[in-house]
Amino acid sequence: MTGELFVIEDWWYPEQQTPGSTSLARYRCPACGYERLICSPTHRIDKGGTVTPSAVCAFPGCTFHKYIVLKGWPTPPMVDEDGS
């Protein structure tokens, strides 16, 4: 079985931690735009940016439910790299 990965480009690091869990990343649902938070230990993100288990959008009426991969993880795509 080959799981299809939905590539998430619109994600960033959370600015603060959620009590009782560890916030790993935030992303915007590609279907509805609702902001979602990826927390440990509910979710984990491997070195390639793949999030497990699958991501479910909690926005009422949104049916987005896929395995996602964060493009560019661990470096958010919108961060300018300071050249050395």
Ligand SMILES: [Zn+2]
């Ligand atoms: Zn959604």
